[in-house]
Structures are given as structure tokens and as C-alpha cells.
Amino acid sequence: MYLSSVSRPASADPPTPGRPGRRFALVSGNVVALGTVSLITDVSAEMVAAVLPLYLVLGLQLSPVAFGVLDGVHAGATALLRVVGGFVADRFRRRKLVAGVGYALSAVAKLGLLLAGRSVPVIGAVIAVDRLGKGVRTAPRDALITLSTPPESLGRAFGVHRAMDSFGAFLGPLAALAVLLAVGQSYDAVFVTSFCIAALAVVILVLFVRERPEGGPPDTPDGPKVSVREALGLLRDRPARRLVLAAALLGLATIGDGFVYLLLQRREDLGLRWFPLLAVGTSLAYLVLAAPLGVLADRVGRLPVVIGGYLALGATYLLLSGPVHGWPVLALTLALYGGFYAATDGVLIALAxxxxxxxxxxxxIALVQSGQAMAYLVSSVLFGLAWQLWGPENAVRAAAVAVAVVLLGTVPLLASPSRLVTRKVPR
Known part of the structure; x- marks a missing residue:
């Protein structure tokens, strides 16, 4: 059995007829435009993310628990608003507009960091606004990708999109390092530059992304508006409910990039100026592996690729808590961590x-992503507490055990043969 293409219920969209040659195209123009927006946005976002752990933990002297709370807010506090944004996009069929609002909110939040100063509550509020923007935009963006792509090519489309996204994540820390080297240890300069880059991404979205792309599955624009009851009915649908539950379980196995990079910095005694390069290593692995793993998922099954990604995450945690040190181990850890993202980020949405x-x-899609984000909020707080009570090595060992336990519970949910009918995509 393969989850390389999950058959759709009768209410889902049919394949686009009369366009057999399109399956050989790499990806649609809309996917490329969305990938460009994500690339530029990730340059902006990763500029801030690369320096934020140092600023909070070393600059403001936050405890691991406090950092865990802020890190959880960074990814999970606005999870429910993802669902609201997804419903609004479906009801009014304005996915591009809703995504644009999300991108604009994240851009404005970069300026908010300038006004926050050293106030941790204000920084937390600004981070929440930034994540609100990400929460609002992610589901409409991914829905536009699915509507721009034949079902049998979704793994490839998401792989290409995530490769472009990760290229931005690769460039972001380098841009932050360049700004810091040019102006000294000025975080404000990083925040201003990040805002300018994020604003450029909004402009490209407005000019080049299409609301109703040609060549993808039909969007039934003339049908009745989606009701709240119809949207809530997703949770009564067993396959959708299993996907949301599986996503939530998988979110519990993730401790957050900031913790991973702080652990690496402590283990290898890296100088602070090199800290942003840890994110570069992860992004480089993600960039190299995202598209090939997306194609592999279309060929051999999306579930096996997702499982492989979480096995890479477990191996990352074991390396972080192991006795071996040195640059080769550091490089392997970052490669596995980037491989985890490449195998899971877009592939899980392609599966769903x-x-x-x-x-x-x-x-x-918003429900799936919200399940992960809410679980991530819990896992970040718990990991910060475990770090403070047990020490970083024991905490990360517990995280590795959590990955194994979560996989045991997730695989049956995603591989249930009763409703998720599968077939292998022909070569």
C-alpha cells in the first residue's frame, strides 16, 4: 500500500480533463510565484529568527522556561486563528487576499520589535502578531498550491515550493550576519532590513499570484458559500479527523529550532557571531533535499517519507544528547535536522x-496546521521546563523518546485502510 496519492471522496474535485501534457511540467507558474513570495519572506523571517534566541537568552537573560513559552507563542499561540483565516478564505474564495493580509501582518511585526525594547511582554505580543500573520497566510497559500497542481504531482509541487522557501531560510541568517558585521551588534538594523524585505514579498504576491489558477483542479466558483456547519463537518469526517489528530501528535515531538541551536552552541562552544550559521546549515540541507524528497513521495508514498523525516528528527535529538563532539557531528546534526523538515513540511500537506x-x-489544511501548532506550544513549554529541572541533555533524550512514542501512535492514523484508499502513482 502506498500513500503516494490519496484518493479523494466523491465531493472532492475531479482531475482536470484534456490536459495530459501538463503532468510532465515541473510546476505551474502560480507555484513558482508563491515560492518566490515564500523565499523573500523567509529571508526576512530568518534574519530575525537567527538572532532572536541570542537576544532573548543571552541578552535579556531569559530562563529556559520563559524562552520555551515565547518560542511556543512564536509557533502555536495563534493556531485557532489559522482556522478562522482558512474558513474566511474558503467562504469568500479570496485565498490570495487572506494570504496577503497574513504576509502584511508579519512584515509590520518586524517594525514592532524596534518599539518593544527590552520589555519581554511586548516582545511576546509582537511575536504573537508575527505568528498571527504566518497562521493566517499558510493555509490559503498551501490551498492555492493544491488548486494549481494535479493531485498526482502534489509532492513535487510542494517540494519545489519548500525548496524555494528553504533557499530564503538559507539566505536569511547570512543576511543577518552581514548586517551585524556591517553595523556592529545592532539588532535594530536587522529588524529594519527584515521589514523592507518582507514588504517586497507582499508586492510580489499582489502582482504575480493568481486567485484562480488555470490547469489545476476546479474551484467551483459559482456554488453556494461555505457555511460554518460545512466547515465544522470536516471534524465529523473520519479521514480529516485522523489527519488532524496525527498532525497534533507529530507536533508534540518537535521542540523548536531555537532550542536545537542553543544546544548545539553550548555543546560545541561556538562563538556568538557564528550562531546564525547554524540555521544556515539546516536550511542548506532542507534546500538540497526538499524537491527530491517531494518527488520521492509521489513515487514511493508520502507516508514513508514523513516517517523517515521523524526518524531523522529522533536521530538529531540523540546526537544532541550523545557523548561525541566536533565539527563532523555538528554538520551531521544540521543535515539530519534539515532532512527532517524536507521530508515532513510540504509532504504532510501533500498527503492531506x-x-x-x-x-x-x-x-x-488550517485544521491540520493548527493541530501541529497547538501541540508545538505545549511541547516547547514542556521542553523548557524539562531543561530547567533535568538539564539540557536529559531533556533532549526525553524528546527523542517522545518521537518514538509519537510515531507508534501516528502511523496507524495515517495508514488506516478503511477510508484512506491509496494507489501508487505510475512512473
Whole structure:
């Protein structure tokens, strides 16, 4: 059995007829435009993310628990608003508009960091606004990708998009390092530069992304508006409910990039000026592996690729808590961590997309992402508490055990043969 393409329920969109040659195209122009927006946005976001752990933990002397709370807020506090954004995009079929609002919010938040000063509550609020923007935009963006791509090519489309996204993540820390080297240890300069880059991404979204792309599955624009009852009905649908639960379990196995990089910095006694390069190493591995793993997922099955990604995450945690040190181990850790993202980020949505009916697909994707984000909020707080009580090595060993336990519970949910009918995509 393969999860390389999940068959859709009768209410889902049919394949586009009469365009057999399109399956050989790499990806649609809309996917490239969305990838460009994500690339530029990630340059902006990773400029801030690369310096924020140092600023909070070493500059403001936050405890591991406090950092865990802020890190959880960074990814999970706005999870429910993802669902609201997804529903609004589905109801009014304005996915591009909703995504644009999200990108604009994240851009404005970069300026908010300038006003926050050393106030931790204000910094937390600004981070929440930034994540609100990400939460609002992610599901509409991913829904546009699914509507721009034939179902049998979703793994490839998400792989190309995530490769472009990760290229931005690769450039972001380098840009932050360049700014810091040019102006000294001035975090304000990083925040201002980040805002300018994020604003450029909004402009490209407005000019080049299409709301109703040609060549993808139909969006039934003339049908009745999606109701709240129809959207909530997703949770009564067993395949969708299993996807949301599986995503939440997988979120519990993730401790957050900031913790991973702080652990590496402590273990290898890296100089602070090199700290942003840890994110560069992860992004480089993600960049190299995202598209090939997306194609592999279309060929051999999306579930095996996702499982492999979480095995790489478990191996990353074991290396972080192991007795071996040195640059080779550091490089292997970053490669595995980037491989985890490449094998799971887009592939999980590619797995989920065809299961969700087109009319409420954005809402469904938002539910999956919200399940992960809420669980991530919990896991970040728990890991920060475990670090403070047990020490970093024991805490990360517990995280490795959590990965194994979560996989045991997740695989049956995603591989259930009763409703998720699968087939292998022909070569």
C-alpha cells in the first residue's frame, strides 16, 4: 500500500480533463510565484529568527522556561486563528487576499520589535502578531498550491515550493550576519532590513499570484458559500479527523529550532557571531533535499517519507544528547535536522490535500496546521521546563523518546485502510 496519492471522496474535485501534457511540467507558474513570495519572506523571517534566541537568552537573560513559552507563542499561540483565516478564505474564495493580509501582518511585526525594547511582554505580543500573520497566510497559500497542481504531482509541487522557501531560510541568517558585521551588534538594523524585505514579498504576491489558477483542479466558483456547519463537518469526517489528530501528535515531538541551536552552541562552544550559521546549515540541507524528497513521495508514498523525516528528527535529538563532539557531528546534526523538515513540511500537506474536499480545503489544511501548532506550544513549554529541572541533555533524550512514542501512535492514523484508499502513482 502506498500513500503516494490519496484518493479523494466523491465531493472532492475531479482531475482536470484534456490536459495530459501538463503532468510532465515541473510546476505551474502560480507555484513558482508563491515560492518566490515564500523565499523573500523567509529571508526576512530568518534574519530575525537567527538572532532572536541570542537576544532573548543571552541578552535579556531569559530562563529556559520563559524562552520555551515565547518560542511556543512564536509557533502555536495563534493556531485557532489559522482556522478562522482558512474558513474566511474558503467562504469568500479570496485565498490570495487572506494570504496577503497574513504576509502584511508579519512584515509590520518586524517594525514592532524596534518599539518593544527590552520589555519581554511586548516582545511576546509582537511575536504573537508575527505568528498571527504566518497562521493566517499558510493555509490559503498551501490551498492555492493544491488548486494549481494535479493531485498526482502534489509532492513535487510542494517540494519545489519548500525548496524555494528553504533557499530564503538559507539566505536569511547570512543576511543577518552581514548586517551585524556591517553595523556592529545592532539588532535594530536587522529588524529594519527584515521589514523592507518582507514588504517586497507582499508586492510580489499582489502582482504575480493568481486567485484562480488555470490547469489545476476546479474551484467551483459559482456554488453556494461555505457555511460554518460545512466547515465544522470536516471534524465529523473520519479521514480529516485522523489527519488532524496525527498532525497534533507529530507536533508534540518537535521542540523548536531555537532550542536545537542553543544546544548545539553550548555543546560545541561556538562563538556568538557564528550562531546564525547554524540555521544556515539546516536550511542548506532542507534546500538540497526538499524537491527530491517531494518527488520521492509521489513515487514511493508520502507516508514513508514523513516517517523517515521523524526518524531523522529522533536521530538529531540523540546526537544532541550523545557523548561525541566536533565539527563532523555538528554538520551531521544540521543535515539530519534539515532532512527532517524536507521530508515532513510540504509532504504532510501533500498527503492531506487530496483527502480534503476543494470547497473546504483551506479550512482543512488550517485544521491540520493548527493541530501541529497547538501541540508545538505545549511541547516547547514542556521542553523548557524539562531543561530547567533535568538539564539540557536529559531533556533532549526525553524528546527523542517522545518521537518514538509519537510515531507508534501516528502511523496507524495515517495508514488506516478503511477510508484512506491509496494507489501508487505510475512512473
Amino acid at each position: 490535500g487530496p483527502v480534503l474536499p476543494a470547497r473546504v480545503r483551506t479550512t482543512g
